[in-house]
Amino acid sequence: MADYYSSFEPKGTRWLLQRLTAAFLVVVLAFHFMLLHFVNHAAEVTFMQTNLRMSQPGYFLTMVAFLVTATFHGVNGVYNALVNQGLDGTPKTVVKYGLILASVLLVAQGIRVAMAMAGFIIGPAA
Amino acid sequence: MSQSYDRGLVEDFGRWREFSAGMWAWVFHKFTGWVLVGYLFTHIAVLSTATISAEAYTQTIVGLESLLVIRFLEVGLLAVAVFHILNGLRLLFVDLGVGLEAQDKSFYASLALTGAIVVASVPTFLAGAV
Numbered sequence: 001m002a003d004y005y006s007s008f009e010p011k012g013t014r015w016l017l018q019r020l021t022a023a024f025l026v027v028v029l030a031f032h033f034m035l036l037h038f039v040n041h042a043a044e045v046t047f048m049q050t051n052l053r054m055s056q057p058g059y060f061l062t063m064v065a066f067l068v069t070a071t072f073h074g075v076n077g078v079y080n081a082l083v084n085q086g087l088d089g090t091p092k093t094v095v096k097y098g099l100i101l102a103s104v105l106l107v108a109q110g111i112r113v114a115m116a117m118a119g120f121i122i123g124p125a126a
Numbered sequence: 127m128s129q130s131y132d133r134g135l136v137e138d139f140g141r142w143r144e145f146s147a148g149m150w151a152w153v154f155h156k157f158t159g160w161v162l163v164g165y166l167f168t169h170i171a172v173l174s175t176a177t178i179s180a181e182a183y184t185q186t187i188v189g190l191e192s193l194l195v196i197r198f199l200e201v202g203l204l205a206v207a208v209f210h211i212l213n214g215l216r217l218l219f220v221d222l223g224v225g226l227e228a229q230d231k232s233f234y235a236s237l238a239l240t241g242a243i244v245v246a247s248v249p250t251f252l253a254g255a256v
Contacts, residue, residue: 019221026211026218033207038250042200043191047180067170074163081156102167109170116176 054118147230212236
């Protein structure tokens with residue numbers, strides 16, 4: 001083994017973003033679990049409580065940031081894993097754009113859900 | 127000066143008996159990552175009931191939470207998330223060049239701490255289950 005080892009050297013934007021989102025997600029994912037399983041029990045969650053939380057701008061923005069960073073971190077992780085397994089050529093391009101499309105759709109739907117939770121948009125049956 | 131060494135292919139799972147701690151950490155991190163990203167899509171799909179009506183949202187959450195199997199799956203999700211968080215912290219430190227000489231010990235510590243947190247959380251997760 002080397003006396004000193006560090007992989008913390010420039011390896012591209014996605015490499016750095018994967019680490020930066022990881023640092024953010026470590027904190028927010030732990031907070032999310034604590035708040036919705038230990039402080040508030042998941043079984044007792046109602047729309048009214050969700051609406052109360054999501055009506056606070058700080059909480060709303062944190063959750064949207066959580067959605068965006070988790071989507072990037074997760075989908076980029078999947079892409080890296082597949083490339084690591086030997087994905088190459090046309091399948092690599094197809095998977096890349098498929099994952100980008102899935103990410104955009106997930107974030108768009110997630111923001112739509114967040115808006116509904118905050119009461120900014122009302123569903124058709126509400 | 128960084129230096130790499132030949133670890134062999136971790137992707138060759140037939141070699142699992144030869145895997146060192148670091149390779150198991152890699153395998154577990156990938157596995158938990160796949161589970162978490164799969165759950166993210168499922169989670170948004172379930173929460174999408176909020177776009178239908180307040181009642182649909184509440185009934186969906188309450189209905190799912192009344193199922194014992196969901197409670198057990200949530201414990202599994204907690205295990206997966208806690209390990210991914212703790213091992214992720216370990217990876218961030220390794221990336222910064224901190225504690226690489228103890229990377230095997232920090233992997234065992236991540237596993238042990240995950241086990242302790244999950245076991246301690248079981249009563250909270252199963253409370254009130256049907």
